[in-house]
Amino acid sequence: MVLTATTVFASFIELGDWNIVLALTIATIKATLVVLFFMHLYYSTKLTKVTMIAAIFFLFLLLALSMTDYLTRAWLTNPGH
Amino acid sequence: MATSDIEIAEHALQHHFADMDQQKESSTFGMWLFLVTEIMFFGGLFCAYLVYRATYYQAFVEGSQTMNIWLGATNTAVLICSSLSMALGVRCAQLGKTRMMVVLLLITIVFGFAFLGIKAIEYHEHWTNHQFPGPNFQFEGAEAAGVNPQNIQIYFSLYWAMTGLHALHMVIGIGLVAWIVIAGWRGAYSPDYYSPVENVGLYWHFVDLVWIYLFPLLYLISKKHGG
Amino acid sequence: MATAVQVTVETENYLNNGYGLKSWLLTKDHKRIAILYLISITGMFFVGGFFAMLIRLELLTPAGDLVSSDTYNKLFTMHGISMIFFFLIPSVPAVLGNFLIPLMVGAKDLAFPRINLLSWYLYIIGAAFALVSMVMGGVDTGWTFYTPFSTTYSNTHVIGTALGIFIAGFSSIFTGLNFIVTIHRMRAPGMTWTRLPLFCWSNYAASIIMVLGTPVVAITILLVALERLFHIGVFNPALGGDPLLFQHLFWFYSHPAVYIMILPGMGVISEVVTCFSRKRVFGYEFVALASIAIAVLGFLVWAHHMFVAGISVYAALVFSLLSYLVAIPSAVKIFNWTATLYKGSIRYDTPMLYAFGFMGLFTIGGLTGVFLASIGVDVHVTDTYFVVAHFHYVMVGGMVLAYMAGLHFWWPKITGRMYPEGWAKLSALLVFVGFNLTFFPQFVLGYMGMPRRYHAYPPEFQVLNVLSTAGASVLAMGYVLPMIYFLWSLKYGKLAGPNPWNAVGLEWMTPSPPPTHNFDETPVVTWEAYDYEHQPDEEVTVGH
Numbered sequence: 001m002v003l004t005a006t007t008v009f010a011s012f013i014e015l016g017d018w019n020i021v022l023a024l025t026i027a028t029i030k031a032t033l034v035v036l037f038f039m040h041l042y043y044s045t046k047l048t049k050v051t052m053i054a055a056i057f058f059l060f061l062l063l064a065l066s067m068t069d070y071l072t073r074a075w076l077t078n079p080g081h
Numbered sequence: 082m083a084t085s086d087i088e089i090a091e092h093a094l095q096h097h098f099a100d101m102d103q104q105k106e107s108s109t110f111g112m113w114l115f116l117v118t119e120i121m122f123f124g125g126l127f128c129a130y131l132v133y134r135a136t137y138y139q140a141f142v143e144g145s146q147t148m149n150i151w152l153g154a155t156n157t158a159v160l161i162c163s164s165l166s167m168a169l170g171v172r173c174a175q176l177g178k179t180r181m182m183v184v185l186l187l188i189t190i191v192f193g194f195a196f197l198g199i200k201a202i203e204y205h206e207h208w209t210n211h212q213f214p215g216p217n218f219q220f221e222g223a224e225a226a227g228v229n230p231q232n233i234q235i236y237f238s239l240y241w242a243m244t245g246l247h248a249l250h251m252v253i254g255i256g257l258v259a260w261i262v263i264a265g266w267r268g269a270y271s272p273d274y275y276s277p278v279e280n281v282g283l284y285w286h287f288v289d290l291v292w293i294y295l296f297p298l299l300y301l302i303s304k305k306h307g308g
Numbered sequence: 309m310a311t312a313v314q315v316t317v318e319t320e321n322y323l324n325n326g327y328g329l330k331s332w333l334l335t336k337d338h339k340r341i342a343i344l345y346l347i348s349i350t351g352m353f354f355v356g357g358f359f360a361m362l363i364r365l366e367l368l369t370p371a372g373d374l375v376s377s378d379t380y381n382k383l384f385t386m387h388g389i390s391m392i393f394f395f396l397i398p399s400v401p402a403v404l405g406n407f408l409i410p411l412m413v414g415a416k417d418l419a420f421p422r423i424n425l426l427s428w429y430l431y432i433i434g435a436a437f438a439l440v441s442m443v444m445g446g447v448d449t450g451w452t453f454y455t456p457f458s459t460t461y462s463n464t465h466v467i468g469t470a471l472g473i474f475i476a477g478f479s480s481i482f483t484g485l486n487f488i489v490t491i492h493r494m495r496a497p498g499m500t501w502t503r504l505p506l507f508c509w510s511n512y513a514a515s516i517i518m519v520l521g522t523p524v525v526a527i528t529i530l531l532v533a534l535e536r537l538f539h540i541g542v543f544n545p546a547l548g549g550d551p552l553l554f555q556h557l558f559w560f561y562s563h564p565a566v567y568i569m570i571l572p573g574m575g576v577i578s579e580v581v582t583c584f585s586r587k588r589v590f591g592y593e594f595v596a597l598a599s600i601a602i603a604v605l606g607f608l609v610w611a612h613h614m615f616v617a618g619i620s621v622y623a624a625l626v627f628s629l630l631s632y633l634v635a636i637p638s639a640v641k642i643f644n645w646t647a648t649l650y651k652g653s654i655r656y657d658t659p660m661l662y663a664f665g666f667m668g669l670f671t672i673g674g675l676t677g678v679f680l681a682s683i684g685v686d687v688h689v690t691d692t693y694f695v696v697a698h699f700h701y702v703m704v705g706g707m708v709l710a711y712m713a714g715l716h717f718w719w720p721k722i723t724g725r726m727y728p729e730g731w732a733k734l735s736a737l738l739v740f741v742g743f744n745l746t747f748f749p750q751f752v753l754g755y756m757g758m759p760r761r762y763h764a765y766p767p768e769f770q771v772l773n774v775l776s777t778a779g780a781s782v783l784a785m786g787y788v789l790p791m792i793y794f795l796w797s798l799k800y801g802k803l804a805g806p807n808p809w810n811a812v813g814l815e816w817m818t819p820s821p822p823p824t825h826n827f828d829e830t831p832v833v834t835w836e837a838y839d840y841e842h843q844p845d846e847e848v849t850v851g852h
Contacts (some may be wrong), residue, residue, distance in 0.1 A: 019175040023297035030161075030293050039286045040279075045106070047492060048113050055117040058520045059124040061607060063131055066556045069611065069623035070132055097410075097417035098494075099830070107493045114485045114519055122523035123548055125557050129531075140548075190428045214547075215539035223578055231547040238540040238547075242531065 086177065090273035102266045105276045112280040113114045116287050119250075123291055124241055125250060126243050130298060133239065137232040143223060144236030145302035149203060153300040156199050157292065158251055163192030164289045167258075171282040174275035182278070184260045189285065207237075240299055247295060250288045257281045316590065321724070321821040325330045335826055336421035339722075343405035344428050349395050349403065350791070352435060355442075356390030357784065361382050363778040364746075365592055372764035380763035381448035381567055382464065388451030393473050394435050396707055397565065400572035401518075402431070404714045405511045406721060409487060411815035411822065412505050414496025414831045419489040420482075427482040434476030441468035450761065452562070455543040455554040459535040467536055470529045477526045482570070484518030487511050496814070498833030505813055505837055506595055510575025512520030513599040517564045517571075517606065525561035528554065559610035567606040570670075570702060571599055573710030574641055577663050580713050581645045582810040584660035585652025588838040598637035598644075605634040615686045624683055631681035638674055642667060657809070658732040662713035666739050673698055676751070691761075694754025700747045709739065712790070720808045724820045725801030731793045745779025786794025812843050 041049060063073040090101050100147040136142050170185035211219035214234040223230035261281050264270070270278055324341045325331075363383050366374040375383065406424065410417050418424050440457055442449060447469040449458040490505070491512050532554070534540045543549045549556050582589050589595055611619055611627040645667060654660070676698040679685050689695060720726050749772035754760075758769050765773070807816040814824075814831055835842065 005785065019218055020297075020302075023301050024294075027293050027297050031290050034161075034164060034286055034290055034293070038164050039283055043846045044113075045110075048110060051110075051113050051117060055120045056521070058607060059120055059127075060399040062121075062124055062128050062524065062560055065623075065626075066132060066553075066560075067135070067613070068626055069552070069556065070135060070622040094823075095421075097415065097419075097421065103493060107489050110493065111420060111423075111485060111489045114488060116479050118485070118519055118523045120523075121520055122527050125524045125527035125531075125560075128554055128557060131552065133542075133548075136550075137548060213562055214539075214541055229548065234541060234547045238542050241538075242534060242540050242542070 086271035086273050089119055089271040095190050101160065101273060103115075103142045105274075108276045116225070119287060123243075123246070126239065127294075127298075130239050130243070133235050134298075134302075137229075137235060139226065140223075140228045141236045142233035142302050143220070143226050143228050144233045144240070145300065146206070147164060147210070148240075148300040149206070150300050152199050152203055153296050155229065157296045158177060159178045159192050159196050159199070160289045160292050163196070164286050166192065167282050167285045170203050171275070173280050174265070174270050174273060174278040177272045179268065179270070182270075183265050186258050186265070190255055190258050193251055193258070197248060197251055197255075200244065208241075212237055213241065243295055243299070247288065247291050250291070254281075254285050254288050257284060259265075313783045319819065320823055321819065322797075322824045323821050325724075325824045334425070336417070336425055337423065337440050338406050338418050339822065339824075341424050341428050342403050343722075344542055345398060345402040345406065345431070348428075348432060348435065349398050350557055352390050352394035353787075356387050356395055357440070357787065359387035359390065360780065361784065363387060364780045366763050367765075368777050370765050370767045370770050370773075375763065375822045377763060378448060381450070381761070381767045382446035384761055385447050385450050386442050389438060389469060389473065391703075392451055392565070392569075393476055394571045395701060396432075397480055398431060398483070399588050399707070399711050400576060400714060401487070401511055401514060401568075402427075402479075404507075404576065404718060405487060405572060405710075406483070408718065408815055409457050409490060409511060410494070410509060411818060411826055412508055412813060413491060413494060414499055414814050414827065414833065415490060415494040419494055422487050422773035423482050424486055427479045427486070429480035430482070434472045434474070434479060437472030437475065438469050439472075441465035441472065444468070447691070449499050452558065453529070453554075454558075455532065455535075455549075455551045456545055459532055459541075459543050465535045470533045472490050474526050474529050474533075477522045477529075477694070478672045480518050480647075481522045484515035484522075487515040488519065496831050496833055499814075500654075500833075502593070502596075503833055503835075503837045504567060505573075505575075505587060506592070506599075506727070507575035508570045508828065509596040510578070510599045513603040514568045514571040516600075518748070521561040521564040521568075521607070522615055524557055528557040528561075552614065553635055555614050555617055556611065559613045560607075563610040563613065564603070564606040566699075566702070567602050567708050570710075572604060573666070573707045573714075574599070575712035576710045576717070577645060578641075578664040579811075579813070580659045580717050581648050582838045583809055584657060584663070586619060586653045586655075586840045586843075587648055587652040588840060589644060590647035590650075590835075591640075592837060595641055598640045601637040602634065605637065609634050612681055612686070615683050616690050628681055628683050632678065635674060635678050635681075640671075642671055642674075657716075658727075658729060658736055659680075659713045659717035661733060661737075662709045662716065665736070666709045666713065669743070670698075670700055671707065673701025673703075673705055675826065676701065689754050692754035693750040693760055694760050696760050697750035697754060700750070705743055705747070707744075712736070712739070715790075715794075717809070718815075719797070720804030721815060721818075721820050721822070723801075724794055724804055725797045726804045727769045727790075727797045727801060727806060728793050731789060735786050735789040735793075737783055738789065740786075742779050742781070742783030742786050746783055748774045748778050751780075810843060812837075812839050 035052070041052060094101055094104060098107065166185045166188040170182050170189060173179075173182035173185060207213065211217055214237050218230075218234050220230045220235070221231050223233055258281055261278050265278065320652075322337055326335075326339075332344065335341060335344075362375070363380075363492070366372070366380060366383075372380065388648070388767050406418070436695055444465055445802070447462070447464045447466055449464070451655060453466070491508055531540070531542055535543060541547045542553045543547055544552055545551060578589055578595060608633040609624060609627055612631045615624050615628075644662075676694070680695065680698060716727060716732060751774050753776075757771065758765050804820050806819050809816075812835075814833070817831070818826060
């Protein structure tokens with residue numbers, strides 16, 4: 001619990017050149033701790049764990065497959081683009 | 082009513098379940114499934130955020146400068162503390178310490194209101210600075226930074242939509258916790274039957290989780306000016 | 309089975325356990341909720357059918373002379389919205405699934421009966437929003453609500469309709485949630501996953517899609533409404549917004565949605581084909597896993613609706629390849645049902661006739677879907693009547709026929725009465741002939757280039773359009789007849805015993821109609837699914 005509190009402070013002490021990866025990594029660590037221990041996922045049935053993993057996976061699908069469009073639009077220049 | 086723990090559990094057992102274990106497992110699994118839907122619900126907004134941040138990064142930087150990082154960080158701490166009090170409250174329900182549970186849940190509610198209050202202050206400031214998308218939108222210094230102010234409107238559209246949806250979930254969460262407080266005070270829960278407390282706790286933690294991601298994504302994009 | 313089964317209607321069952329409006333509107337019994345849904349979605353079906361009738365009437369002549377262009381836009385929009393969101397998506401799950409899943413797994417009710425009732429109320433409120441919007445002038449954006457027309461330029465009741473769909477979406481989510489928990493946690497002793505009826509597997513797979521996909525369309529529609537109300541312009545091109553983002557988010561749900569619609573129908577077909585071949589389904593595990601595969605793969609293909617919308621060619625290639633893959637599990641099911649027929653003892657009762665229709669028409673619809681997965685073909689026929697014919701073949705030729713098969717198959721269980729078999733066979737014939745006459749010409753029309761959503765067309769397309777409208781009239785008769793004879797059967801139909809079809813399954817071991825609590829004692833399952841070898845194949849004497 002204390003660890004979660006300190007990461008809040010750590011995340012805004014380092015102002016200046018921000019790296020999104022670092023910010024999201026800290027957020028994910030916080031999130032994982034909340035899910036595992038506050039929400040007792042660590043102590044839950046396998047079914048619940050699989051359910052959560054499935055949710056993250058499908059969210060990832062939404063984000064990743066949409067990005068296949070946006071990241072590759074510039075690759076092929078067509079007349080008129 | 083001085084009912085024993087067992088009697089409370091028996092009273093709460095619904096007729097279509099074979100026993101309390103099945104009921105508890107089912108209701109907890111049901112709540113997790115509901116949280117799955119919430120993840121996908123917010124997920125659509127996160128997808129929009131991802132797409133536009135990749136496309137209009139500079140505009141997002143500019144928009145993010147107007148966020149008050151101290152208020153945001155305070156709110157993050159407030160929510161994490163509220164999750165702590167919530168988790169401890171659930172633990173008390175599990176141990177049958179009803180008075181302590183009610184106290185901890187009330188503390189959770191107080192934290193919840195604190196969050197909403199700070200958010201209201203932030204909203205007021207953004208509103209008076211014309212940082213709400215629409216015909217009245219204004220943003221000085223955009224051209225100086227080489228950014229199309231229209232794109233900054235997209236940042237703010239996402240800001241208001243995401244934090245607004247989150248705040249709505251907070252309000253619902255406070256209502257749910259209040260319901261648990263009242264029911265708990267009336268002796269509805271016992272170590273054999275406390276799954277409503279646990280499930281409301283799951284919901285509350287989820288709302289906290291969303292904020293844990295919203296904070297860096299909206300507030301911490303790039304601190305050019307510092308502070 | 310003794311012919312002297314004197315099941316009188318007076319024995320205590322879920323229908324006569326409590327009379328009065330309140331006992332129905334506040335019920336927690338999954339069977340009563342299923343009936344409530346049956347009435348509601350039938351109403352919405354005829355609303356959608358009414359718009360279809362107007363569309364087909366307009367298309368009798370090449371000129372746009374029956375209605376104005378704006379009105380025509382509203383007609384096809386409201387036809388699509390009523391049929392998709394308020395009929396097809398709830399149909400089998402909310403009616404048959406609600407009624408049968410607890411019976412099939414051996415439980416007394418679904419896991420969350422009150423949420424089940426809430427689910428129905430949400431449906432009603434959503435439908436009310438949509439109907440009021442329709443009456444007050446309608447909406448003309450197409451059921452797909454593409455931006456920026458829907459967010460900025462349309463002058464119709466977008467928000468009201470969008471809210472209606474949003475609310476109905478939560479109805480769907482709660483139904484799916486209920487099914488998943490029930491199937492995981494409330495199976496009777498001995499009812500292992502591999503003994504579950506395939507109807508349960510199919511509804512389970514559809515429920516996974518409901519839970520994962522519906523929230524995304526919910527937030528997308530909410531954003532459209534917010535953009536119209538508060539100018540929160542996430543999709544507004546003037547601000548740099550991308551209309552294609554809307555389409556990505558919309559189709560992320562709406563493609564899997566078509567699998568929400570078809571999977572439960574496939575579940576019905578599994579039950580009907582096995583019963584009327586008196587044989588265990590061929591390759592049970594493959595059919596079960598195919599359902600899950602359809603659900604998962606269905607999430608990976610959505611941008612095939614956007615091939616010509618402006619997405620990158622490389623993304624289009626990825627989605628095209630994935631779209632080919634999703635056809636495979638569906639084909640596996642068709643092969644397995646056909647193999648089930650082999651050396652089976654076939655009976656040609658009405659449910660089986662509809663099942664045969666399904667297998668043929670769904671195959672045509674599915675294969676034309678594979679044509680559309682090819683980007684080259686799609687560029688030629690997209691937004692033409694070819695696509696319209698494709699999805700009507702799978703949705704109507706597939707899903708509606710499966711729904712009819714299920715209604716007829718389980719009608720005796722739900723009501724305790726048999727429908728009149730002669731009239732039912734006639735209706736099935738009318739539906740089959742009418743359907744093909746309506747929609748096969750549309751494949752040709754589309755290939756020849758007639759665009760969809762247009763109410764005026766070049767004169768050389770008229771003959772095929774007239775054929776299509778004629779077919780629609782026949783099809784309509786095929787839909788109206790069951791309304792009449794089902795209602796007639798409630799009072800005058802022959803009393804059905806517990807198992808008029810001699811089928812295998814827990815639901816057939818209860819009285820017809822079942823008692824409120826389903827089972828007097830929790831059943832213990834010791835037999836495999838579709839155990840027709842050990843089920844005596846006696847002459848069905850009750851009800852014919």
